[in-house]
Amino acid sequence: MGKLVANVDDDVKARAAELYESMGMSLSTAVNMFLRQSLAENGVPFKPRRYEGVHMAPIEATRRAMVEAEAKELGIIPDDATTCETEEEVRDHLRQLRGRVR
Structure with a gap:
């Protein structure tokens, strides 16, 4: 098994680790899931967007x-x-x- 080194803000890492632990998995498992889903979808497994709040065009x-x-x-x-x-x-x-x- 290979090792992945990534630079992540300490606060983001701690909050993400807490989130995934509450779901019964480690941060390492969550990262593996993200990478596997990326391969399955042949890209990022969600649509990256830049949000500044919710933007909806009025009817x-x-x-x-x-x-x-x-x-x-x-x-x-x-x-x-x-x-x-x-x-x-x-x-x-x-x-x-x-x-x-x-």
């Missing part, structure tokens, strides 16, 4: 709502939205809206 309805909200904020179109300060005001407003729909 058309969301984009329209965003543009409308910005236009109201800028005073381009009138803002006739109801403002509720308390939870009870929100409930009252929702009751009124339900009454209009029926």
